[in-house]
Amino acid sequence: MRSDSEENTNQAYRLPDGMFAVTSDQKIKTWNAAAEKMLGYRPDQVIGKKCYDVLCSNGNTGRVKCSRSCVVVTNAAKGRITRDFDLECRTADCKPVSINMSVMLPAQGSGSRDILHVFRDVTDRRRVENASLIPVRILHEPSVSRSRKRRSACLLRDTGCRR
Secondary structure, eight states: OOOHHHHHHHHHHTOSSEEEEEOTTOBEEEEOHHHHHHHOOOHHHHTTSBHHHHHOOEESSSSOOOSTTOHHHHHHHTTOOOOOEEEEEEOTTOOEEEEEEEEEOOOTTSOOOOEEEEEEEOHHHHHHHHHHTHHHHHHTSTTSOHHHHHHHHHHHHHHTOOO
16 A cells, blocks of 8 residues: 555646655656656656756745755754745746745655755746846946936835845
8 A cells, every 4th residue: 555655745746836756855857757857857867866956946035945964854844844045046947937836844744854856947037037126226326317206215215124
């Protein structure tokens, strides 16, 4: 009979999203076809490697970042879930890709300590978000007219922002 953890992993293999599972020491244990398609790494290239060495990513928010001292693994050891987060990664052919990562812990009492990571490509969404910041950058450029500067300074003061 299969454990709940094995069944969840088997179902995750059929996800359209990328999926990998890591052990408590951050070694990749499983890697699905969608992960291969999105990031360009075959399972035989990543299984047994440290997840942070494969993803080589930086958190967009500064909250979560792939490293030896991973927040996800630290939280999992305490039985806590980590909220979804965005990462900037590189594919096997060094192209930048933004992914949104969700984490699933094994059911309590299952005996498994594997941490399931499910991710989706959000590169297009991040481009739109970054493009929407352009008007904000323009407000802070020195070439902005005096009246516009005065208005932007007021907005900054009202929001508690400092230059």
